[in-house]
Amino acid sequence: MPLNLIKLCVGIDELAELRDWQAQRLARMRAASETPQLRHVTRSWPRRADEVLEGGSLYWVIKGIIRARQPITGFEEVLDPQEGIRRCAILLAEELVETEARPCRAFQGWRYLEAKDAPADRKGGGDSDLPAEMEAELRALGIL
Known part of the structure; x- marks a missing residue:
């Protein structure tokens, strides 16, 4: 099983916003x-x-929910031009790839995420009719 990373997607409020930003x-x-x-680019290798x-x-956490x-x-090693530090x-x-919504507490940097702990890919691909926060809460309660 592969090992994954998980990271907060700071400054992004919706999955569509991340898609648009990356496309641009x-x-x-x-x-x-x-x-x-x-x-x-991150500090730690x-x-x-x-x-x-x-x-x-890399699993993206948007507004407290893995999305x-x-x-x-x-x-790839890069050199920070302002600080001269390797990143x-x-x-x-x-x-x-959209995943099933799952709540995630805030943390700094990135963390490892074992495959067994990662949310599954969303079936059917498209956006859910439920808001992500509601879907994550229902999933945490075992309703979904």
Whole structure:
């Protein structure tokens, strides 16, 4: 089973907003004739990177609820131009997979997420008729 990462999606209120932001970023890269590559730069390099690269994903927590995942395609060392400090870029596939909504408490940075603890992908793909907060609460109560 692959090992995953989980991260708060700060500044994003809805899954559609994350999709739009990433699409705009990719479009800017293509317009600038750059190789389109989604990346999230973080302070820490995962010590268990090899396990994550065996099929792991980055699970996004939006407004306290795990909402989606993106397959991780690699890690890359980057140098912070302002501080001169080495950082880790998490390289992400363009595919953003919606997951079943699950509440998640706030934390700093990223955390490992074992496959057995990760929410399942949403069946049927499309958005639920329920608000994410309600769906997560009903799921936590065992109703969904």
